[in-house]
Amino acid sequence: MDTQFDVAIIGSGPAGIFAARELETHSDASIAIIDQYTYPSGGLLNDGKLNFNINIGIEFDQLGESQQVIETLMQRVKEVFTSFPQSKMVTDFSDKEFLNTFVESCHNHDVEVILAEQWHYGTDNSKKVVQGLRSALKKTSFKLGHRVDSIEVQPDSFVLHCVEGKSATSVSSRILLIAPGRAGSMWLRNTAADMGIKHHFGPIDIGIRVELSNDILEPVTRYIYDPKLRFITSRHGDRVRTFCTNPGGRVRSEKYDNFYLVNGDSLNRRKTSNTNFALLNTLELTEPLSDTTLFGTKLAEQFNLLGGGHPTMQRVGDFREGRRSRHETFFSSSLHYSRCSPSYNATPGDLALGFPGRIIDNLWETMKTLDKIIPGILHPSTILYSPEIKFFDNRYPTRRYLETGIDRCFIAGDGAGKSRGIVGAAISGIIAARGIVKKYI
Ligand SMILES: Cc1cc2nc3c(=O)[nH]c(=O)nc-3n(C[C@H](O)[C@H](O)[C@H](O)COP(=O)(O)OP(=O)(O)OC[C@H]3O[C@@H](n4cnc5c(N)ncnc54)[C@H](O)[C@@H]3O)c2cc1C
Numbered sequence: 001m002d003t004q005f006d007v008a009i010i011g012s013g014p015a016g017i018f019a020a021r022e023l024e025t026h027s028d029a030s031i032a033i034i035d036q037y038t039y040p041s042g043g044l045l046n047d048g049k050l051n052f053n054i055n056i057g058i059e060f061d062q063l064g065e066s067q068q069v070i071e072t073l074m075q076r077v078k079e080v081f082t083s084f085p086q087s088k089m090v091t092d093f094s095d096k097e098f099l100n101t102f103v104e105s106c107h108n109h110d111v112e113v114i115l116a117e118q119w120h121y122g123t124d125n126s127k128k129v130v131q132g133l134r135s136a137l138k139k140t141s142f143k144l145g146h147r148v149d150s151i152e153v154q155p156d157s158f159v160l161h162c163v164e165g166k167s168a169t170s171v172s173s174r175i176l177l178i179a180p181g182r183a184g185s186m187w188l189r190n191t192a193a194d195m196g197i198k199h200h201f202g203p204i205d206i207g208i209r210v211e212l213s214n215d216i217l218e219p220v221t222r223y224i225y226d227p228k229l230r231f232i233t234s235r236h237g238d239r240v241r242t243f244c245t246n247p248g249g250r251v252r253s254e255k256y257d258n259f260y261l262v263n264g265d266s267l268n269r270r271k272t273s274n275t276n277f278a279l280l281n282t283l284e285l286t287e288p289l290s291d292t293t294l295f296g297t298k299l300a301e302q303f304n305l306l307g308g309g310h311p312t313m314q315r316v317g318d319f320r321e322g323r324r325s326r327h328e329t330f331f332s333s334s335l336h337y338s339r340c341s342p343s344y345n346a347t348p349g350d351l352a353l354g355f356p357g358r359i360i361d362n363l364w365e366t367m368k369t370l371d372k373i374i375p376g377i378l379h380p381s382t383i384l385y386s387p388e389i390k391f392f393d394n395r396y397p398t399r400r401y402l403e404t405g406i407d408r409c410f411i412a413g414d415g416a417g418k419s420r421g422i423v424g425a426a427i428s429g430i431i432a433a434r435g436i437v438k439k440y441i
């Protein structure tokens with residue numbers, strides 16, 4: 001098998017796949033996508049909510065392109081995803097009366113609403129979508145089950161030292177695109193440092209996943225599948241936002257090297273009687289600790305320590321009373337907990353033991369505001385899972401087309417801090433590929 005390519009792409013998520021697509025369209029370069037897992041797709045296998053609004057999931061200031069260019073690229077990404085029969089539009093803005101009342105209610109509580117056209121394919125359909133994306137790539141070699149351990153920078157090429165099973169192997173390329181996603185963000189940070197690529201820390205999103213009975217949110221999610229609400233808390237002046245709502249969905253865990261985080265998804269065909277969404281507090285740190293990744297990692301480890309190696313969950317009823325949740329009372333009817341059964345088996349525990357006071361203040365204040373806009377959110381049975389953390393906080397200064405300080409080395413996607421979702425990651429991959437074609441092929 002070939003081990004020498006014009007372009008090597010690390011990561012088979014949306015950033016990597018859309019970059020390869022662009023390269024195939026505009027060049028005859030030999031391309032390899034390398035991924036540590038054996039099924040190439042990265043985060044495309046998760047849920048597949050697609051937000052088509054440039055204010056969602058796109059790190060504008062990190063992409064170095066005009067709004068017009070980003071909008072055009074978003075349109076191209078949209079054409080690809082919406083051409084799959086599995087993708088369905090899940091927003092309905094036709095009921096103006098509902099929409100006006102909802103927006104007014106948010107504004108009355110100083111909450112910003114972003115209305116986006118949203119599509120969804122569902123975790124159960126994701127392999128078909130990935131297959132569709134993959135089969136469009138005719139000239140790209142997939143090197144799967146290859147974990148890139150380190151990258152050697154040579155005068156005219158890059159050598160990727162990989163581990164395949166128990167064997168060491170290598171791939172070399174003239175041009176490199178690194179797109180390892182959030183789970184690979186720590187690896188990228190260490191590897192970039194070894195290569196001499198500078199980085200600094202941006203804000204990190206830390207919070208909880210809220211799960212509640214479907215009927216509470218349904219009056220809103222019927223029209224706005226994934227409501228995007230932004231809050232500034234009055235106590236600390238911090239930013240909190242809702243994120244990734246999954247009507248009829250499930251809470252899931254996300255595995256990192258030393259801990260689990262919580263997340264959520266939903267299937268297209270089989271719905272649960274719950275809805276979940278994330279509530280995220282955006283946090284910036286200055287001296288003496290600006291390392292937001294380290295801070296997030298410590299919090300994640302702390303929750304996993306408290307949860308006996310698992311994330312934790314707490315009923316709102318227990319949180320209000322200032323007590324931890326326990327197995328014995330988790331389903332108590334007399335406490336009204338039977339209205340919502342957890343879709344994920346986390347360890348009953350105590351939010352207030354794992355998060356600093358400032359984060360707790362911000363999350364609780366936001367929950368109370370949300371309950372005024374959508375009454376019922378603070379029902380005692382509502383479950384608060386933690387930790388949910390988004391590791392797209394590392395920032396790598398790049399030149400035009402996301403090229404790092406090293407010539408011919410580009411970065412893209414969530415792990416490089418260039419996006420915060422499938423559509424944004426795909427756009428960043430296309431931008432990098434455009435640069436590769438324009439400058440080097
Ligand atoms: C449960 C869950 C639900 C989600 N739901 C949605 C949603 O509904 N909508 C949405 O927009 N986003 C969602 N996301 C986020 C979405 O998955 C990411 O934003 C997106 O996949 C980022 O794309 P990427 O290309 O940057 O990285 P990824 O898709 O993460 O791909 C990176 C790839 O790089 C590989 N990799 C990393 N390090 C190495 C290495 N050293 N060697 C070889 N390979 C490596 C990884 O295995 C991975 O396959 C969800 C995420 C999760 C976990």
